[in-house]
Amino acid sequence: QIQLVQSGPELKKPGESVKISCKASGYTFTNYGMYWVKQAPGQGLQYMGWINTETGKPTYADDFKGRFVFFLETSASTAYLQINNLKNEDMATYFCARSFWCGLQWCPFAYWGQGTLVTVSS
Amino acid sequence: DVQMTQSPSNLAASPGESVSINCKASKSISKYLAWYQQKPGKANKLLIYSGSTLQSGTPSRFSGSGSGTDFTLTIRNLEPEDFGLYYCQQHNEYPNTFGAGTKLELK
Numbered sequence: 001q002i003q004l005v006q007s008g009p010e011l012k013k014p015g016e017s018v019k020i021s022c023k024a025s026g027y028t029f030t031n032y033g034m035y036w037v038k039q040a041p042g043q044g045l046q047y048m049g050w051i052n053t054e055t056g057k058p059t060y061a062d063d064f065k066g067r068f069v070f071f072l073e074t075s076a077s078t079a080y081l082q083i084n085n086l087k088n089e090d091m092a093t094y095f096c097a098r099s100f101w102c103g104l105q106w107c108p109f110a111y112w113g114q115g116t117l118v119t120v121s122s
Numbered sequence: 123d124v125q126m127t128q129s130p131s132n133l134a135a136s137p138g139e140s141v142s143i144n145c146k147a148s149k150s151i152s153k154y155l156a157w158y159q160q161k162p163g164k165a166n167k168l169l170i171y172s173g174s175t176l177q178s179g180t181p182s183r184f185s186g187s188g189s190g191t192d193f194t195l196t197i198r199n200l201e202p203e204d205f206g207l208y209y210c211q212q213h214n215e216y217p218n219t220f221g222a223g224t225k226l227e228l229k
Contacts, residue, residue, distance in 0.1 A: 029124075045158075045166075045209050058150060061217040062123070087212040095166065106213045108156035110177065112166040 002026035004096050004113035011119045012086050020081045020116045022096030029077035030054045035109060036070060036081050037095040045095075051059070051079060091120040124148050124212050128221030134229040135200055141189035143195045143224045145188075154214035155193045157186055160223075161206040167196065170195065197226075 005098035007021040022034065036048040049060040051070040069082040083090055094116050097109035125148035133143045145155060153173035161164050168177045170186040173193060183198045198203055205228050210221040 007184060019199065045160075045211075045220040047217045047219055048212075060217075077149075095165075104154065104172075104213065106154070106218055108168055108171045108213045108218075109158075109166070110168050115166060118130070 001055075002098070002111050004098060004111055006094075006096060006113040006116045009110070009119070010098070011121065013122055014086055014088060014120055016086050017084045018081060018086060018118055020083075020094055020096075020118070022079045022081070022113050024062040024077045024079070024098070029074060031100050032100075034070075034072075034079040037097055037099045037109075038064075039095065040089070040090045040092040048081075048094075053079070086118075086120050088120050091118060093117045123217055124151060124215060124219050126210055126212055126219050126221040128210055128224055129222060131222065132225045134225065134227045136229045137200050137202055139200050140196065140198045141200065141226065143191045143208055143210075144195075145195070145221050145228075147191045147193075147212055150190045151212040151214035153189045154212060155186070155188065155215055156211045157184075157195045158209045158211065159204075160209065185219055202228075 003025045005023045010018050012018050030088045033052050035050040035052045038046040048064045051058045067084045071080050096113040098111040099107040100110035127146045129144045156171040156172050157169045158166050169180045174186045185196045187194050205226050209225045
């Protein structure tokens with residue numbers, strides 16, 4: 001079955017970097033883009049952007065341009081989110097997600113990782 | 123970006139009742155709205171997409187309606203497992219923005 005398994009929780013200091021992994025299984029990794037979603041404590045879901053798993057091209061939502069990096073290790077069917085120069089407001093749970101084929105350009109997310117909590121504290 | 127406004131933020135109901143959650147887009151998104159359920163310890167679940175199409179596995183007590191800017195998720199005959207957080211998301215254009223969420227609590 002299709003699974004997205006994310007790496008474990010992280011505790012980081014402001015200014016440090018963090019790398020979150022999302023390992024996909026149960027399907028051909030390069031057939032579907034990988035999306036990233038942020039959820040700050042007690043807040044809603046925020047769309048961060050996506051990475052084309054066929055070309056490796058990332059696309060970031062406006063709030064996530066600059067310090068956020070999406071990249072792939074295709075041979076391992078794994079997508080990564082790296083956040084550089086961590087700030088207090090980056091403290092959140094980060095989800096990877098995959099859409100399904102719905103016949104449209106943008107299809108909703110039928111598959112989600114379990115989430116990775118990033119705590120930022122000095 | 124399309125802004126999605128969800129209401130109410132909180133909703134209390136009892137098993138067996140029916141509830142509705144609304145989502146309003148800042149511009150027309152045609153019929154392309156999805157609804158998700160979020161519960162602690164479980165993966166986020168896609169319930170409905172394209173406004174009214176039930177995702178495989180979604181119980182028939184869930185229904186979605188609307189088009190353009192105004193959409194509604196209705197849950198009839200609430201079951202205990204239906205309590206949790208619900209989010210709408212437009213999938214008409216990039217970025218696929220989410221609503222702020224509705225917490226459905228047990229009365």
